[in-house]
Amino acid sequence: MVDIGEATVRRITWRLMPLLCLLYLVAYIDRQNVAFAKLQMVGDLGLSEAAYGLGSALFFLGYCLFEIPSNLVLERVGPRLWFARIIGAWGLVTLALGFAWTPTSFYILRFLLGVAEAGFFPGVLYLLTLWFPQKERAQAIGQFMIASALANAVGAAIGGLLLELDGVAGLRGWQWVFVATAVPALLLVPVVLTRLPRSPAEAPWLTDPQKEWLAATLAEEGTTREHANPLRALGDGRVILLCLAYLGLPLSAYGLSYWLPTIVRGFGVGNATNGLLNVIPWLGVAAALWWLPRRAASSDGFKRFIVGPALVGVVTLILAAALPSPALQFAALCIAAAAIFAGQPFFWVLPGRFLTGGAAAAGFAAINSVGNLGGFVAQSVVPKIHDATGSDLAPMFFLATMLGLSGGAIVLIERRIPR
Template sequence: MSSAAGESAGTRQEGTSVDDLERPTIRQISARLMPLLGLIYMVAYIDRQNVSYAKLQMVGDLGLSEAAYGLGASLFFIGYFLFEVPSNLLLERVGARLWFARIMASWGVATVLLGFTSSPTMFYLLRLLLGLAEAGFFPGVLYVLTLWFPHAYRGRAVGSFMLASAVANAVGAAIGGVLLDFDGTLHLRGWQWVFLATGIPAVLLAPVVLLLLPSRPDQARWLGAEQKRWLADTLAREHPEASEREGNPVRALADPRVLLLCVAYIGFPLAAYGLSYWLPTIVKGFGVSNTANGFINVIPWTLVGLALWWVPRHGARFEDQRWHIAGPAFVGALALLLSVLVKGPVLQFAMLCIAAPAIFSGQPVFWTLPPRFLSGARAAAGFAAINSVGNLGGFVAQTVVPKIHDQTGSNLAPMLFLAACLAAAGVMVLLVERRLPRAAA
């Protein structure tokens, strides 16, 4: 970051220089929090996405059509939508340590139970319960990061956290295909192994969270008193008018700026989930084995990880970062469009490898927008509202994309729909960002 931004983010404490406090403190917080939060998110994302591989066998075993499967997969987002705001408000009250451990244990159990699905109805119910169980984790982390990172570092922190989603997709792609080929081991189908092997780690990590994760900076034994004071003072200066308990946090849900950000965000999860759920099906259409399918899908998610690392860091150099949100959206929309127009599986896959990082890379910068006018419990409610409404895009993707496939018979035709939604999201970001107050210098 620039020296001016560094000086504005710091404060001198009894002769201690800004650099002596600011940079070591941020490094220490990053080293302690981000690996653990990233690991949790990676496990969560794998548990959310594992149905894209289980689908390759599960559809036939349960007698599901593509549209019926899409409905079952998308019910996750209904449960997520219903409980996300209440979950984040409870998080703000009880603390991240207890609430994240509860989230992990419950979603792990729901994922394991999916491995014993015996009917379409059971599949629908467990996907709904999985959404209820996991609701609040992603926006909860976004809220928690506002307690630990000043604005100048927040986009990079969110980007580092979201790197776990790229790793999860890459790891999930690699192990998803391999687990399918476990078909028949211990008299279990391959799709059952997918759910069992990905659900158990979440249950095992719950006590680790209880042991290692402090809920707030003042509870961190690994931060010194001066570091805690510097962080508290810096965050207080960024929101001089705000109080952690000021007003009813639910009122944030009626803030026009929150509602506009909800609409703007929908296109990002819609395109992300539409692509990630459908990508294994597209690659399978190239005539490859299940294991090869998984390893080929590692390629786009590796590129997503690189983009999530680079774009927020590049954006941190600029006061106006809106083009670091809208620009990737437009690039992604164009790549999705070209994936339909070009001929040959190699070129089609190449376009999807451009689309994937473009879809994800602007999102960390997007999440720096709500804290420009929200803090405390209102920020917890606002993050949850934006993410819950936006993630309804996942529901739309999982219902509309299979229907487009069924009507056209093409695995690539749904990409046109995703491209249009992503382009609209980019336009909305440019319009909404102008209504927000400028970030602190």
């Protein structure tokens, strides 16, 4: 006979996670489509690599500034209305990016895209604390983050193909990249409004005993947490340290995903082939995010599952810049991409070990907003390193350094967080 807890978690996983993953897939494509649009847009708008990198990075500035307020609103109004607002807004801004006519308009729209999407990722992390007990949370976060890997794979495949539409209906290829990727977000607004429950208590597909089991389990876990007040959580030293420790993870992730199409183009391939080759690393990321949380499910400690992948990422990023042939360089980058992402589901379990309620919403948002400044830094600094060195692979040393610092910081911080 199936245990009620196991049955409840399984039903939540099948009913909730596909929609959340689809939303994140679309969101990630809409923030990363600039990597392929850049291959034509730089020339059309008269931008240098560094100037385009700054425009791309402004997304993270808008994201950071509005993430905590967005998550606090979500905690009050519920995920259904707030996620519908978020995806509708980012779809409209992405559509507008297809008609950016000057560098200034590109900068403004990238900033507004960050404002529009602010709160979605930490909002989902907070949402998962309402639906999954701590024991199952790393697997749920890993499943959710698989969407980012698939988004990079799908985005890479369609990004290269959309560039080939150059001239169709009078639009440049880079315009098609933005226009085509905006449509799914807009179509998902009514889906969220009709399919996403506000809370487990309102889920029509959970039985009353399942709702009671989940409420009792989460209530019991909540008695061990220390903070429910958002303002006190933001002043907690552990939250501040987690903000700093997380910085290198998105920095290396966004730096690699943003710059990878440029590296592969340097191998001498065309747009369509570039897109197809860029699918390979993200399939590896998806496999790592699926396998590692299951490998760690029986473990009492998660620290090694955060730090170990970070160390592998450091080594392979350095190897990618040092190896002599494009094939070996690309193989190292594939391993590095999987390693950078693989430890992140375990990192996101840490705040939930001492935060609950509105404090969890604020804490997740604070950590993610500061961490996503790494995306701003990466997309600003990586092109500058390229311009200064003339090498597509030289920025990998910078990404490796920042990833290594994050791994070391997590070793020191994890012991201060209650189990």
